[in-house]
Amino acid sequence: MNTIAGTIDRPLTNDPKKQAPMKPSTSEPAGSATPDFTTTGATVTRQNRTREMQLQPEALARAHMHDRLHEAEQERRAARLVTARRMQRRAERASLRARRALAMAVMQ
Numbered sequence: 001m002n003t004i005a006g007t008i009d010r011p012l013t014n015d016p017k018k019q020a021p022m023k024p025s026t027s028e029p030a031g032s033a034t035p036d037f038t039t040t041g042a043t044v045t046r047q048n049r050t051r052e053m054q055l056q057p058e059a060l061a062r063a064h065m066h067d068r069l070h071e072a073e074q075e076r077r078a079a080r081l082v083t084a085r086r087m088q089r090r091a092e093r094a095s096l097r098a099r100r101a102l103a104m105a106v107m108q
Contacts (some may be wrong), residue, residue: 012018
């Protein structure tokens, strides 16, 4: 077994139940207002997460995807508008050429 003691930054184990409890400090008087450290508080708070908290990343991802889809739809609409305007200008030029050709034919 490993005889090297863990440090605060690198404990021997990350499981709070297997870690040694904190010893009371000699600088504080016995029976001071701060209670002794226990590991049960950490597991209780971990288990006390609500369903809403657990689903928050999903909701965030869903909102992000909704925004991206909305953005993509706007870009598609803008591209269709640009194409429609280009086609309209092309049709107007073709119409002018046809009028000129008709006028030239009538004049002769």
